Amino acid sequence: MKKIVVLTGAGMSVESGLKTFRDADGLWENYPVAKVATHEGWEANPTLVTNFYNMLRKKCVGTQPNEGHRLVAKLEEKYDVTVVTQNVDNLHEMAGSSKVIHLHGELMKVCSSRDVDDPRYHITLTPENCEVEPGTKAGDGSLLRPFIVFFGEGVPMISVAAEEAQQADIFIIIGTSLAVYPAAGLIHYVRPGVPVYLIDPNPISAGSNVKQIQKGASEGMKELIEILM
Numbered sequence: 001m002k003k004i005v006v007l008t009g010a011g012m013s014v015e016s017g018l019k020t021f022r023d024a025d026g027l028w029e030n031y032p033v034a035k036v037a038t039h040e041g042w043e044a045n046p047t048l049v050t051n052f053y054n055m056l057r058k059k060c061v062g063t064q065p066n067e068g069h070r071l072v073a074k075l076e077e078k079y080d081v082t083v084v085t086q087n088v089d090n091l092h093e094m095a096g097s098s099k100v101i102h103l104h105g106e107l108m109k110v111c112s113s114r115d116v117d118d119p120r121y122h123i124t125l126t127p128e129n130c131e132v133e134p135g136t137k138a139g140d141g142s143l144l145r146p147f148i149v150f151f152g153e154g155v156p157m158i159s160v161a162a163e164e165a166q167q168a169d170i171f172i173i174i175g176t177s178l179a180v181y182p183a184a185g186l187i188h189y190v191r192p193g194v195p196v197y198l199i200d201p202n203p204i205s206a207g208s209n210v211k212q213i214q215k216g217a218s219e220g221m222k223e224l225i226e227i228l229m
Contacts, residue, residue: 005168011175015066047134057130065095068217109147112138165189
């Protein structure tokens, strides 16, 4: 069975109603990034950060996967598919994708602030119970913090994603401008001669070997499914 690796960015979830972080009226709202999405911001005011992510979760709860998410999951009928996403929502999983690597963390999880990556202290929140009371402790006694890779922190899953990219027989990029590293560098791990498809409504310069489908996630995936299935 051929292996497909799909790299998705914010444009993947726009049709589900989730704004991108970088839009003028995006998810950062009126909060400076330094205050809500850096380790320094967390250290300075964990209550502000906790409440900010509580607000984001409430916005995401009730959001549904779009046709693009569902068609990515449909690829599993014929291919071994791994999704590598820069998004912190869980819409790929909700759509039925069985192997999803989250590069930037997961909005619906919280963790120890002493050791973010210790799975013993990961807690998955539910739509009914998606808020964390500021000051709540993890199992190791440290404050519970969002399971999000803050700006300036390492991206622990990037090496796993790079290994997947190296094994791809087909590489698909959806809804990302390839401007955010290290995720944008994954295309350089794809073996020479492997077909690369890029779905994005905006023209993106990604090399002569990349076939761009200049459409949104859902319409672009409909076209690509015709090619691949």
